[in-house]
Amino acid sequence: MTMSENSQLEIxxxxxxxxxxxxxxxxxxxxxxxxWVFGRxxxxxxxxxxxxxxxxxxxxxxxxxxGCGKSSLARTILGLYRPAHGEVVFEGKNLAGLSGKDxxxxxxxxxxxxxxxxxxxxxxxxxxxxxxxxxxxxxxxTRTERERRIHxxxxxxxxxxxxxxxxxxxxxxxxxxxxxVVIARAMILRPKLLVADEPVSMLDASVxxxxxxxxxxxxxxxDLGVIYITHDLxxxxxxxxxxxxxxxxxxxxxxxxxxxxxxxLHPYTRALLEAIPDPDAENAATLKAVPPGEPxxxxxxxxxxxxxxxxxxFMKGLCEVKDPPEFEPRPGHFAMCWLYDKTP
Amino acid sequence: MSPDPHKAKVVMSIQGLAESRIGVSTETxxxxxxxxxxxxTTxxxxxxxxxxxxxxxxxxxxxxxxxxGCGKSSLARALLRLLxxxxxxxxGRIFVDDLDIMTLDDERFRREVRWxxxxxxxxxxxxxxNPVVRVGDQVAEPLxxxxxxxxxxxxxxxxxxxxxxxxxxxxLRRYPFxxxxxxxxxxxLAMALVTRPQLVVLDEPTSAxxxxxxxxxxxxxxxxxxxxxxxxxxxxxxxxxSSELADRVAVMxxxxxxxxxxxxxxxxxxxxxxxxxxxxxVPRLRDDKKLEFIPGEPxxxxxxxxxCRFAPRCxxxxxxxxxxxxxxxxxxGRQVKCWLYEEEVSSxxxxxxxxxxxx
Numbered sequence: 001m002t003m004s005e006n007s008q009l010e011i012x013x014x015x016x017x018x019x020x021x022x023x024x025x026x027x028x029x030x031x032x033x034x035x036w037v038f039g040r041x042x043x044x045x046x047x048x049x050x051x052x053x054x055x056x057x058x059x060x061x062x063x064x065x066x067g068c069g070k071s072s073l074a075r076t077i078l079g080l081y082r083p084a085h086g087e088v089v090f091e092g093k094n095l096a097g098l099s100g101k102d103x104x105x106x107x108x109x110x111x112x113x114x115x116x117x118x119x120x121x122x123x124x125x126x127x128x129x130x131x132x133x134x135x136x137x138x139x140x141x142t143r144t145e146r147e148r149r150i151h152x153x154x155x156x157x158x159x160x161x162x163x164x165x166x167x168x169x170x171x172x173x174x175x176x177x178x179x180x181v182v183i184a185r186a187m188i189l190r191p192k193l194l195v196a197d198e199p200v201s202m203l204d205a206s207v208x209x210x211x212x213x214x215x216x217x218x219x220x221x222x223d224l225g226v227i228y229i230t231h232d233l234x235x236x237x238x239x240x241x242x243x244x245x246x247x248x249x250x251x252x253x254x255x256x257x258x259x260x261x262x263x264x265l266h267p268y269t270r271a272l273l274e275a276i277p278d279p280d281a282e283n284a285a286t287l288k289a290v291p292p293g294e295p296x297x298x299x300x301x302x303x304x305x306x307x308x309x310x311x312x313x314f315m316k317g318l319c320e321v322k323d324p325p326e327f328e329p330r331p332g333h334f335a336m337c338w339l340y341d342k343t344p
Numbered sequence: 345m346s347p348d349p350h351k352a353k354v355v356m357s358i359q360g361l362a363e364s365r366i367g368v369s370t371e372t373x374x375x376x377x378x379x380x381x382x383x384x385t386t387x388x389x390x391x392x393x394x395x396x397x398x399x400x401x402x403x404x405x406x407x408x409x410x411x412x413g414c415g416k417s418s419l420a421r422a423l424l425r426l427l428x429x430x431x432x433x434x435x436g437r438i439f440v441d442d443l444d445i446m447t448l449d450d451e452r453f454r455r456e457v458r459w460x461x462x463x464x465x466x467x468x469x470x471x472x473x474n475p476v477v478r479v480g481d482q483v484a485e486p487l488x489x490x491x492x493x494x495x496x497x498x499x500x501x502x503x504x505x506x507x508x509x510x511x512x513x514x515x516l517r518r519y520p521f522x523x524x525x526x527x528x529x530x531x532x533l534a535m536a537l538v539t540r541p542q543l544v545v546l547d548e549p550t551s552a553x554x555x556x557x558x559x560x561x562x563x564x565x566x567x568x569x570x571x572x573x574x575x576x577x578x579x580x581x582x583x584x585x586s587s588e589l590a591d592r593v594a595v596m597x598x599x600x601x602x603x604x605x606x607x608x609x610x611x612x613x614x615x616x617x618x619x620x621x622x623x624x625x626v627p628r629l630r631d632d633k634k635l636e637f638i639p640g641e642p643x644x645x646x647x648x649x650x651x652c653r654f655a656p657r658c659x660x661x662x663x664x665x666x667x668x669x670x671x672x673x674x675x676x677g678r679q680v681k682c683w684l685y686e687e688e689v690s691s692x693x694x695x696x697x698x699x700x701x702x703x
Contacts, residue, residue, distance in 0.1 A: 065554040066525075174641055175412075204411040204581060206625045209637040231554060234584070234629040261629060275559035277584045278628045281607040284405075284589055287566060288559040294524055 021091065021225045022054040022077070022193060028085030029069070029076045033299065044298045046072035048249040049086075056192070057223040059216075061236040061257070063272075064246035065295060070229045073246070074197045077227065078112055079103065090193070108138050111186030113215075115198040117178035121170040127154070127181055128166040134188050153184040157214060176207040180214070187218060193225040194218070200235065212239055233276055237261060245269050248296050248306040254326075255333040265335040267291075268307045305338065313339055372439075373542055373575050374400040379436035381415075381422040388646045389432055392418035394599035396436075397671070400592075402542070405569065405576040407586040407607070409622070410596035413642055416579045417467060419596070420547045423577070424464050425453055440543070459486045463536040467547040470528035473520040479506070480516030483534050490539050505534040508571075509564050526557035530564065537568060543575045550585055562588040583626045587611055595619045598643050598653040601671075605678040615680045618654045652682070660684060 029047035032040060046069040054060060064070045075081050077088055079095055088095040090106060098106050114120035121130060131150045140146060154162045157180040170178055179199060186194060196215060200208040216239055219226050228240050236243050237257045245253040245266065253266040264270045271291045277283050291310040296302050302309055308319040318338050327340035381393040392415040400406050410416045421427060423438060425445075438445050445457050458464075463486075466472065473482060483506060484498035493501070503513050509530040520528055529549065536544050549565075550558040562585065568574060569589075580586050586593065590607035595616060603616040614620045624636040640657040643649055649656055655665040664683040672685045 065556065176641075205583065206411060206622060206638040209625045209627070209635045210639075213635075213637070232627070233555075234627040237629070237632075238627055238635055272555060273629065275555050276629050277559075277588055278630055279583045279587045279611050279623065279626055281587055281590065281611045283587045284566070284591070284607065287563045290556055290560045290563065294526065294557075 019056045020053050021056045021058075023089040024053070024077065024086070025051050025089070026086035027051065027073070027076060027083055027088065029072050029081050030084040042299050043084075045249050045301070046298060047076060047083075048301075050251050051086075052244065052251065052254065054193070054225050054227065056225060057219070058242070059219055059226040059228060059240040061228040061230060061240040061243045062246055062251075063230055063233050063236060063243055065231060067295060067298070068246045069249040069298065070246050071197055074112075074195050074227065074229050078110055078195055079106060104138065108134075108189040109191050109193060111189070111191040111194040113179075113182055113186050113194065113196040113199045116202055117175060117182045118170060120182050121178060123170055125169070126166065127159075127168050127170075127173075130170075130181060131185055131188055134185065138189060140189070149188060153188045156187065156218065157181070157184045159184070175203050176211060179203060179211055183211075183214065183218070187222075190222070191224070193227070195227045195229070197229045198231070199228070201230070201232065208235070209238075215239070233261075233272065234278075245272070248301055249298055250306065250336065252307070252336045253334065255330075259330070259333055263330065263333070265329060265333065265340065266307075266337045267311045267313050267339075269335075271312075305336070313337075315339075371402045372399050373402045373404075373441065374577075375437075375439040376423070377437040377439075379419070379422055379438065380433050381418050381427075381431065382433035383428070383430050384432040385430065385646070390645050391415075391599050391648060392645055393422050394645075394648070396596075396599075396601050398594055398601060398604055400543070400575055400577065403569065403573040403575055404591045405578060405589045407590040407593045408577060408579045408596055408601075409581070409583060409586055409593055411581055411622075411642060413645070414596045415599040415645065416581075416596050417547055420464065420466075420545050420577070420579050423545055424458055424462060425450070426458075426464070455490075459536075459539050459541065460490050461541055462543045462545060463539065463541040465532050465536045465544065465546045465549055468552060469532035469549075470525055470552070473528055473531060475520055477519075478516065479518050479520065479523070479531055482520075483516075483531065483538055486535065486539050502534070502538055505538045506531070508537070508568065509534045510560070526553055526560060529553060529557075529561055533561070533564065533568075537572070537574070540572060541574070543577065545577045545579070547579045548581070549578070551580065551582060558585060565589055583623060584628075595622070598648050599645055600653065600681065601679075602654065602681045603679065605680075609676065609678060615674065615678060615685065616654075616682050617658050617660050617684070621659075 027047055027050045028045065030043040030045050033042050033044060035041040050073060062070045062073060072081065076083050090109065095106065128150060131153055132146055135146045135149060151162050154165060159165045159177060159180050173181065199215065200211050203211060212235060218224060230236060240257060243255065243257050243260050244251045247268050253269050261273065264273050274289050293310045296306055304320040304322055305324050308314050311319065315338060324336045324338045326334045326336050328334050329340040376396060376398050379393055379396045383390040383392060396419060398406065408416050408419065427434065436446065440461050445453060448457065480499050480502055483502040487493050487498040487501055488495065499516060503516055506515055507513060511527060511530050523531065550561050553561065566589065569576065576589060578586060578589050587607065593605055593607050593610040594601045595603040595618065597618050603614065603619045614623050621636060621638045625638065627635060638657055643653055651666040652669050655661050669681050669683045671679050671681050673679050674685050
C-alpha cells in the first residue's frame, strides 16, 4: 500500500551496478519547418546537446514544462525520431547503425509507456490480442508459451483474475486499468529499459500512486532501467534516483532527487520548486514568485543561456552572450549556469 | 510576455488577502439546498449531483474537491443552469442574495443571473475561445449584452480587465491562436470577470497548464479577489493547487458532498475517511511521507451503493455503513457525512451549515 522509502532508495543506489545500459551523447533532435512545399523556414530544435548515462537498473526522471522537448527526447531514445546530432548508445551498440533484425532487437529491449492510455491502445483489440501482438511480431514461442507470458504479464500489473480481463476491450476498462494494460504490453518482451512518458498525468490522484508504485516494483524486480518523463516534480521523489531538469531543449540541471529538491542550483529549477504548492491553507495568504515571461521559441532560442530573459540572477555581458557549459558545484550535482563558474 | 515584472521576486504576503480569509464579512451570498441533477441515459438514471447543500459567504472561496466522475462539473453546470438535453431531474433551491434562482424562467435567468450575478469559466475554457473573433470582441461581448454598453465602452472595460489579469492592452486586437495556453486562460478569466459578477465558478482553471503558469493564474485570482471582493467556487481534483485559494473545502464523492470544512482545519486534519485517503495520496515535494492509494474505484452513478457510497472502499467500514449516513455537524462547525462521527453530533442532521468560525 505504500511507496518504498527513500532510505531504501539510497541502499539500492549503492548497490547499483556500474554497468552503463544507455548512453546519450550530445543528442540533438530537429524538426524542419517548411514554407509551402520545398522552402525551408528553419528548424525546431526540440532536443539540443543532451548527454547522460543511465546505469542498469537505474531510474531517472526528466522534468520540464510542456514544449521543453522532454517527449522528443524520449521518442529519440526509443528510435522513433532520428537524431540530427549526437548518438544514442544502448549496451554498446549505436542506435544509428541498427537496422532490420538489430533494430527489432533494440525495440524488444525498450518498453514505452505512453501518456494517454486510451489513445495508446487499439480500440478494436482485446487485452489478450494487445498483449499477444508483440510476442507474435518477435516470434516468441508457441501458442501455449505466449498464453503463459500473457498471464504472467497481467498478473504482474495486478489485473486479476486474468481470465476476466483477457477478453475485454480498452473502452471497458477504467483509466487505471488501461494504463496497466499499457504497462503490461511494454513489459511483455522483458525489456531492459522502460521509457514512461507522463504515465500518470491523465489519472486521478488516488490511482496515480498505485501506478507509480507498480512501475517502481517492476523496476526493482527486473532490474529495469527507467526514464520517467513528467512535469510533476512532487511525484519524482517517490520514484527515481536522479532527476534531470529540462528547459528549452536542454538539460540544465542534474542531481539526485533529494539533493535537487533541497538544494536547487539553477535559477529556473528554483523558480519551479517555488511554484509547486504542498497542500496547506497558508498558501492562500501569499503570492508565488513566478519568473516573468514564457519559455522561448525553439526555432530561434535566445542567445547565450536560454533562461536569461526571465532570470533573476541575470549577469549582463555574460549570460546573453555565452552559452553556459555544465558546471559541477557540488559532487554529482550539475548545473548549466554561469553562477557556478569558479574559474576567474 | 507577462507585463507583471513586479511580482517576479520574493513571495509577497498580502495584507488584504490575509484579512479577507479570516472572514470579515460573513454575509451569505449563495445558499444551495438539496440540489439534484440527474441525467436520463440509455443505461438508466445517472445521479450526477445527488442532494448537495452548502453556503458561500461574500468574498469567500469554496473549493469543491473530487476525482473524475464524482459530479463536480455537473454541480457547476447545475448552478449556472447550463444543462444538456437529457436532464431528468433538476431540483433543489439555489439562493443568490435571498433570491431563489431556481424559480426564474430561462429568459430571466439569462438576463439576471448568468454573467450578471454568477459567471463561469468552464473546463478547458482556453480551448473554447472562438478562433476567428478578436480577443477584444470576445471579452467585451458579455458587457454589450448585459450592461448595454456600446462597443467603444465595452472595449474600454475589456481592456482594463485584460490588464487586471496580466495581459497587455494590445492583446485586444489579437486572435486566440496567437496566444499561449496561459494567456488564453487569462482571457477566459477576463471574460468571466468583465461584468463584475459577485460569484465566479471556475471549473479546473489550471489543470492543463504548466506549473509556472498555474502559479501565475492563482496569483491573478488572489489579486482579483482582494480587489473586487469576488466570491469563487473553484472546482478541481488538484488538492495542492486548491489550497492556494480555499477558505472552505467541500469534498465530493459519488454525487454528494461528504465533507465540508474550513480550509485551515481541512488541510491539517481531514475527517471523512475518503478525504483522509485522498490527502494521503497526494505527493508532497517537501515531505517524505509514504503515499497511499485508495483500492477499488468510485461507484457508478447509475446505481450507487445504498448505504454510505464510500463504504465498499473504506478502511474503517462497520455495520452501520449499510445505512446512508446523515450530514453530521461536529463541534467546530465542520460537516461530515460519516457514521464515525455520530457521537460527536452537536446538532444532529443539520443540513444547513452555520457560518464558519473564525480561524
